[in-house]
Amino acid sequence: MTNKLTNQPQFVVEKEPCERSVKQLVSMIRAYSGTYFTDDFADDVQIDASFQRLCYLKIGDEIISCMMFTCLDGRPHITAMVTRRDCQSKGYGKRLMGFFVEYVSRLGFHEIELYAWSEKTKPICASTQAFYQSVGFVVIKEHMGLWAPDMVTLKMRKTWGNIDYNMLAKKYDLTRSANIDILDRFAEVFPFEGKTILDFGCGTGNFAHALNQMTTAKVYGVEPSAAMREKAVAKGVDARAGDHTAIPFEDGFFDFIYMTDVIHHVPDLKAMFSEFRRVLKSGGLVGILTESHDQLATRFWVRYFPATVAVERERYPDIPHIIKAAERTGLRAYKTVATDEARLFAISEDFLRLAENKGYSIFHLIEEDEYQTGLAALREDYVKQAEISSAHGETLLFFER
Helix, strand or coil: CCCHHHHCCEEEEECCCCHHHHHHHHHHHHCCECCCECCCHHHHHHHHHHHCEEEEEEECCEEEEEEEEEEECCEEEEEEEEECHHHCCCCHHHHHHHHHHHHHHHCCCCEEEEEEECCCCCHHHHHHHHHHHHCCCEEEEEEECCCCCCCEEEEEEEECCCCCCCCHHHHHHHHCCCCHHHHHHHHHHCCCCCCEEEEECCCCCHHHHHHHHHCCCEEEEECCCHHHHHHHHHCCCEEECCECCECCCCCCCEEEEEEECCHHHCCCHHHHHHHHHHHEEEEEEEEEEECCHHHHCCCHHHHCCCCHHHHHHHHCCCHHHHHHHHHCCCCEEEEEEECCCCEEECCCHHHHHHHHCCCCHHHHCCCHHHHHHHHHHHHHHHHHCCCEEECCCCEEEEEEC
């Protein structure tokens, strides 16, 4: 008699795909070569698998539906997905997608993206597009010639939300959720693997937690707020009390120090950079995410709350000032990267709720009538799902000891 439990597929995530799993994925893709996939796609997957991740459903030792994914532009990005030919039309693809959404949600994500062939490229691909739409993906852009001159490719995105706004700490977690794109940009300049890293001003530990999940680095946090530290520790982050005048680690302890949207809370940049220099190893780097005074004026919600610009420019040190302060302590300006990028989008429910709860501190610093007027306009555009255009970005500054 068959044990029904043995026929239940098991969901597995491999952060470092093993050879056996990659072989099974490649074999499944080859079964569709020339139809849903190009003839050389399986070879590309075999190469790419070494620096991406796999998740799959398996029964026993056999994979029946598999997905390869990475992180691009701050969200998980599916680079390949396939179900074994003899398991088609049994719902395994939808089940895998459901498990994957649950998995990335636990890591703090609320969007997934992928690229798929359009039926304009191959009529058979209409079924692929229909599948992704059936599990919540929408087409956000059509590309001509992205992979080949005669191929039409669809950029598709799935978005969801499950954030509770009942408590201030959860509001903070939303406004400071881990943007993996920022971590990727840091890693392009300073690879994290095997390094000792400090998240300065770590808050509730979202970035440090994400790094601990994604890399082999040893990540510490420093945070002056006891309430914030408590939440970071609950996520498994080694978060310690400290501030810009006293970082509780010995000299030359860290390979890399980063801070994300924190510098405008620091009253004495010279003291901070002096402490950074002290606890950095020789050749170590500091990475700072902030916004220039020009970038502060390009935030999309400035159209609703224009009074925030002048207030923020008083709070945020501009880029030349930051560089000068660092260099005065003996750090060397290493690299500056601006992330400005034009995009179109609609107001999300997450952002509307954040604004309603004054989840950004700036909303507490403008006049109440200006805030209420802006909030009313924001709600109106949310209801209409009006198309918003923005070219806002941030600045990454790197300094070397």
